[in-house]
Amino acid sequence: MKKKKLLQKLSDYFDMGKRKQCEQKSCLKKIIRELREKEHKLSTKLQNEESEIKRKRLKKESQIIHAQRLKGLKRLKALRCDE
Structure with a gap:
């Protein structure tokens, strides 16, 4: 093997943390993306729902999904800053 290839393999070996971060990202x-789609679907269901009980349940579920999506975005931003 040539020096460049060996150095590249060595570099890849030491940068396993970066590879893992890329997979996480x-x-x-x-x-x-899936949470955003689910949140949009719930919001359309919420607008079309007439039953007050079901509206409350859908609103609560939508709020939970929104909070989880924001947590994910915060984590993604933190991963990008670590680079």
Whole structure:
């Protein structure tokens, strides 16, 4: 093997933490996207729902999903700052 290739392998070996962070970022992005879609679906259901009990349940569920999405965004931002 040439020096460049050996140095690259060595660099990859020491940068395993970065690889793990990249995997976490991609996973977080996927989860955040899914949460955003679910939140939009719930908001449309909430607008169309007539029953007050179901509206309260949907609103509470939507608030929980929104909070989880914000936590994910905060974590994603923290991962980007660590680079």
